[in-house]
Structures are given as structure tokens and as C-alpha cells.
Amino acid sequence: MPELPLPSSNRGIAVVSLGVSFVALGLKYAAYATSGSIALYADALETIINVVAAAGGLWALSVAELPADTNHPYGHHKAEYLSAVAEGALVVVTAFVIGDEAVHGWLHPNPPKAPWLGLGLNALATMVNLAWGLIMLRVGQKRRSPALVAGGQHVLSDVWTGVALVVGVTLIPLTGWVRLDAILAGLLAINVLRVGWEVMRESVAGLMDEAPEPETMDEIRAIIAANGKGAIEAHDIRTRIVGAVTFLEFHLVVPGTMSVNTAHDICDRIEAALRASMGSTLVHIHVEPDTHAKREGIVFWKGPAEACPAPDALPDTGAHA
Structure with missing residues (x-):
């Protein structure tokens, strides 16, 4: 029709x-x-x-x-x-x-x-x-x-x-x-x-910036988990939806030896995936070194930070939430 x-x-x-x-x-x-x-x-x-x-x-x-x-x-x-x-x-x-x-x-x-x-x-x-x-x-x-x-x-x-x-x-x-x-x-x-x-x-x-429905939060976590290869974890995820725009912020923990360019590429990949799925989205990612890992939220790498492989060497197996 x-x-x-x-x-x-x-x-x-x-x-x-x-x-x-x-x-x-x-x-x-x-x-x-x-x-x-x-x-x-x-x-x-x-x-x-x-x-x-x-x-x-x-x-x-x-x-x-x-x-x-x-x-x-x-x-x-x-x-x-x-x-x-x-x-x-x-x-x-x-x-x-x-x-x-x-x-x-x-x-x-x-x-x-x-x-x-x-x-x-x-x-x-x-x-x-x-x-x-x-x-x-x-x-x-x-x-x-x-x-x-x-x-x-x-x-x-x-x-x-x-x-x-x-x-x-x-x-x-x-x-x-x-x-x-x-x-x-x-x-x-x-x-x-x-x-x-x-x-x-x-x-x-x-x-009052009430949190979105659990289904929306699950979708956001799944997108971050699928596109955060190379990072160690993502935690303190907070979001609010205002009209047609989604405001999202979280902390992304990466190996302390990772270059700024590589960390920036990971952030860009996550942001692009979020916008492709959710439309107009304003994302703020606070990048932290491995010493700030909480071992909670979305965990990409469970081993020691110094043993975390480079992003290109990691298989596309997803993350552990």
C-alpha cells in the first residue's frame, strides 16, 4: 500500500x-x-x-x-x-x-x-x-x-x-x-x-529526563558491545531522550599504552553505529586508562590490560555484558 x-x-x-x-x-x-x-x-x-x-x-x-x-x-x-x-x-x-x-x-x-x-x-x-x-x-x-x-x-x-x-x-x-x-x-x-x-x-x-525503557537501554548496550573491539570495558552508561534526539554518555576504558588515534577510532566506530541505529544521537565518551577499569558494565577484555590485543587482532565475538 x-x-x-x-x-x-x-x-x-x-x-x-x-x-x-x-x-x-x-x-x-x-x-x-x-x-x-x-x-x-x-x-x-x-x-x-x-x-x-x-x-x-x-x-x-x-x-x-x-x-x-x-x-x-x-x-x-x-x-x-x-x-x-x-x-x-x-x-x-x-x-x-x-x-x-x-x-x-x-x-x-x-x-x-x-x-x-x-x-x-x-x-x-x-x-x-x-x-x-x-x-x-x-x-x-x-x-x-x-x-x-x-x-x-x-x-x-x-x-x-x-x-x-x-x-x-x-x-x-x-x-x-x-x-x-x-x-x-x-x-x-x-x-x-x-x-x-x-x-x-x-x-x-x-x-524530568526520565530514563528510557529497558528495551532501549538493552539496544544501546548491545550496539556498544558489538562495536567496542579494542577497548577493555564501557561503564557508567547514562542516557536520556529529548524529542527525536538521544543524549548518551559513558566511560570507555582502553589500555594505557593505546595511542590517542586508536582510541579515537574506537569511539568513532561506536558513535557511528549508535547513530545508524538510533537516528539523531549526541554521544559523549570519556576515555580512561586501564587503571580505571571497574570490571563492570560492558567488559570487552577480561585478561590483564597489558595482554589486551590490538583492535585488528581481536575476533568479532562480541563482548560480555
Whole structure:
């Protein structure tokens, strides 16, 4: 299946996302206006936050793509996390607003008018969101963009609530139970609150430089182990992921008699392998003599340092972690 011709930059994806959000908002507001359903009104209200969040994501991605400068020598990548935190906060506020509408609808029930037209428009908006949410999530994961992933998750959460609303609102004229409209709005508020909390939690973890998943650390260790031939060991490995960039540092122990050129070649080989596998990666390697060996971390050579063969003489058998 051919892929859609998407913009090459994350900022371009955010521009498209903003346009899609406006389309979905128009359809959902029309669904509410033609039906008068509180549940469909709550869904339209939640989509307004999608538009605001898309605009915030566009700003964040525009800032994140700026090159490093004197005031920000490590780049502007964390702007994406700020956008995701703001989006999560907006979602939480929306959940309480929707909850208030649900309570009002329960206390003052009013049967929807022309529900079938409203349901059709809402279903169309749901299909638009489903297609775009899947695209955003896939592209965000591929490009390792927190803002795109958060936006995709938000849009997809809107899809599942849209499906539930179509089913639920369909039952109102069939059963005659008018308060079901308010119940659906209340359930929507709970789901929106859950999504907002998840988005905020993941974004705060990124701002606090939380360690990556164990699988990512295992991948990093495996790459270092496979490309550190000639060194004695690698220890004190630390990493953090900021947006699409991985920051990595560790100590590389080499024989004390090894030349600077040879040690530099080993570092270059490890760095190139890390970037080839992980994309944009900023690596800092602190080279140490064999007297600083800890016999922990990734051990390339277990024998005495003076007996460590030259890199070209070592077989490609891997390292002992």
C-alpha cells in the first residue's frame, strides 16, 4: 500500500493536523446543531481542544526544529514536551466542562431532535479523525516526536468516544431513555480526563529526563558491545531522550599504552553505529586508562590490560555484558 505524500518536517505535519482538526470541529458542531444532543455537544467541545492543541503543537514543533544557539547549546527539542503538557492540561479542563454539561443534562433532560442527521455527521468526523490519528501516531513514533505522538493519541481517543457516542445516541430514540444522552456525556468526560492525565504524565517524564525503557537501554548496550573491539570495558552508561534526539554518555576504558588515534577510532566506530541505529544521537565518551577499569558494565577484555590485543587482532565475538 503506497504511503501518503506527507510533509517531510514535523512542522508540516502539525500544519496538516490543524487543518484536519478544523474539519472535524465543523462536522461535529454541525452534528450538535442539527440534533441538540448534549453528548454530541460534549464531543464538539472536546474537539475545540483538539484545535487549540494542534495550534500549540505547531508552535512547539516550529521551536523544536530551530538549530542550537548560544542560549540553547543542546537545541530546542524540549519545546515539544511543553506543548504536550499544555495539551494535557487543556484536556483535563475540558473533561470538567463536559462533566458539568452532563450533570445539567441529567437534571434537565431534553430529547435530541433529528438525531440521525447528527449521528451521520458525527460518524463522518470520526472516520476523518481515525485516518489522521493513525497517521500521526505512526509518523510520530517513526520520527520520535512527543508532540506528534501526543497529538495522535489525543485524536484516536476522540475516535473511540465518537464510536461510543454514535452507538449510544442511536439508542436514545429507540429506547426513549432521554437521560442516556447525559450519561454518554459523563462517560466522555471520564475518558477525556484519563487521556489528559496520560499525556501529562508522559510529557513530565520527558521534561524530568526520565530514563528510557529497558528495551532501549538493552539496544544501546548491545550496539556498544558489538562495536567496542579494542577497548577493555564501557561503564557508567547514562542516557536520556529529548524529542527525536538521544543524549548518551559513558566511560570507555582502553589500555594505557593505546595511542590517542586508536582510541579515537574506537569511539568513532561506536558513535557511528549508535547513530545508524538510533537516528539523531549526541554521544559523549570519556576515555580512561586501564587503571580505571571497574570490571563492570560492558567488559570487552577480561585478561590483564597489558595482554589486551590490538583492535585488528581481536575476533568479532562480541563482548560480555
